[in-house]
Each structure stands twice: as structure tokens, then as C-alpha cells.
Amino acid sequence: QQQVKQSPQSLIVQKGGISIINCAYENTAFDYFPWYQQFPGKGPALLIAIRPDVSEKKEGRFTTSFNKSAKQFSLHIMDSQPGDSATYFCAASIPGGKSTFGDGTTLTVKP
């Protein structure tokens, strides 16, 4: 059963634009919501993460927002650059270690 639904599956954005990726979850036991960036041939790398007691967290051009009532969280990439072209995964973890990942979003930033 898919517990974390990620959308869109793919995204094309012009350089300088805003990239937005959304995730929705079902299990209210999740208490940690990280975002990972993966380049071809590499493992996922932690980009930013948020916990349910925070509504928004920003690190540079990357912002993640959390809506507990809607059971949704999102990633915004401001001023998107060609170097941001990668696959992005959202994930959700329960206490005790088990993580569930979304299916990924392939982002292409056109120059």
C-alpha cells in the first residue's frame, strides 16, 4: 500500500522559475519528513527535512512546508537552476526507523 504519494512524476521548469513538488501521506504516526535529491549514478542526498511541529523550513533556495491537517508537505525550489536537474524524493519516517519514500519527481530545469 502506497503511504506517501508524490506529484508530479516529472517537472520541467525554466531557469529562474519556481519548482514545486508535493507529497501526501496517510499514516499519522509519521513524525519526520525529509526530502532527498538524487543525481544519476549517485545515492539520494538529504536536502532538507521538517517535523510536524514546524510549518515551514528554509535552507537557501529550498523551502519545505508542512500542513498537518491536510497531511501534506511540499518542496519549493526558488530561482531554479540547471544544476538542480535531478530526481527528488519525499519521505516520511515513523519513530523506530522505518521510512517510506514517494515515487520521485524528475526535475528538468531548462536554461
Next chain:
Amino acid sequence: DSGVTQTPKHLITATGQRVTLRCSPRSGDLSVYWYQQSLDQGLQFLIQYYNGEERAKGNILERFSAQQFPDLHSELNLSSLELGDSALYFCASSVGDEGNQPQHFGDGTRLSIL
């Protein structure tokens, strides 16, 4: 560089065979996680070890087993291999045993079953 080392990078074998994938966690990390990434199923959590003990289990097949050794490195054993086991296998590590901590991923082992 995440500090997590996985070997080998590529592995080609035949159906019915057995292979062992190895992972060395980041210095200071006590937890090791194993994931399977295939084209049609994304990243699937397999199993977690913390300081040598199994801590959480995901969608790991009975043909697969793992262990974490006293030096904290971990091995994932895959036996009676099937074509559908072809995938990228990632190891990640974190400091503690709770899920709400950053996980640092290695660059994976690509397993191809012929």
C-alpha cells in the same frame, strides 16, 4: 561524499545464485539501513540495524538477509536470485536508531541478474 561506502559498485550474476553486498557506515553512525531501488517501485525500505541488532523490518523477502558486525559494517545477502531482483541496492546510515534523523546514503550497488 556522504561517508558511506558500498561495495561492489556493480554485480552481474545469474538466476539462482547468491550474492553479498557490503556497506560501511559513516564514521560515528550506529544505524544502517538497506533499500532497494527499482524502476517500477521506487525506493523500498528493506531492513535497519542498530549497533548490531535488527531494529526495523520492511518489505524484505525471505530469500534476503542482513547482519551488522561488531565493527558496524553491514552485509546484505541475496540468495536464489530471480530476474526481478535486478535493482539498485542502497545502504544508508544515521547516528541513532530513530527514524527522525538524517540518513546518509552510499552510491549503491547495481545488481544485474542475467
